[in-house]
Amino acid sequence: MKLDILAFGAHPDDIELSCSGLLLVEKKNGKKTGVIDLTEGELGSRGSVKMRYEESSNASAILELDVRENLQLPDGFFINDKDSQLKVIQAIRKYQPEFVLCNAPEDRHPDHGRGSQLVSDACFLSGLSKIETINNKKTQSPWRPKYVFQYIQDRQLEPDFIIDITEVFEKKIASIKAYKTQFHNPDIDGPETYISKPEFLEHLISINKIAGKKIGVQYGEGFISVKKIGLKNLDSLVQNNT
Secondary structure, three states: OOOOEEEEEOOOOHHHHHOHHHHHHHHHOOOOEEEEEEEOOOOOOOOOHHHHHHHHHHHHHHHOOOEEEEEEEOOOOOOOOHHHHHHHHHHHHHHOOOEEEEOOOOOOOHHHHHHHHHHHHHHHHOOOOOOOOEEOOEEOOOOOOOEEEEEOOOOOOOOOEEEEOHHHHHHHHHHHHOOOOOOOOOOOOOOOOOOOOHHHHHHHHHHHHHHHHHOOOOOEEEEEEOOOOOOOOHHHOOOOOO
8 A cells, every 4th residue: 555644653652642633634635644653662661562552553543544553673772773774664665655754853762863863764775776675575666755754752843844733633632542551541550650640741732732823823733854845836835824
């Protein structure tokens, strides 16, 4: 299946927290969307790997994803080496996305920055014909996405552009809450963590509000572009009344 947009996250829930609004917006526009989780999040303090798969499946249904896979790289310890790059290249060539989304270039969790560089490097290498990869016993064709966009996570980096996610914001929040073991939930036992505190989701909502305010809408998601973005015409710009 060829996808229009393929989003990579170091951990299950990275996508939901950071760029699920964009995926929902583009799904409404008729695009095919998918997610690749690099790890199973097995080092998470709450829940289990089995629960994370169940939660990501529920979140995927809310996001109406066409595909979701997990590369099962080691949580906390994966590195940007040849073996990891080849696994990401295989996924890119399998789905041939026009756009790739990946983790923030730097962030509180070290996996995020490493994941961002891993995916960015793999997107370039995926276009080289002398790198051979196999899928279902068939040699894959080279493929390089048109753009790689890094979503913004815990550290509030300056975005290159902001997407209006106002119409899909409630579904974004629902996809996040699908991870019942990870975020604030009085019915779930487990140690309190940075993201399980009730104020964490409040903080996230405020971030989306601030991003939205910058472009004159209620809620927004910011992205960093690895390369400069070109517009065909000025009508592509969002009306900003601020």
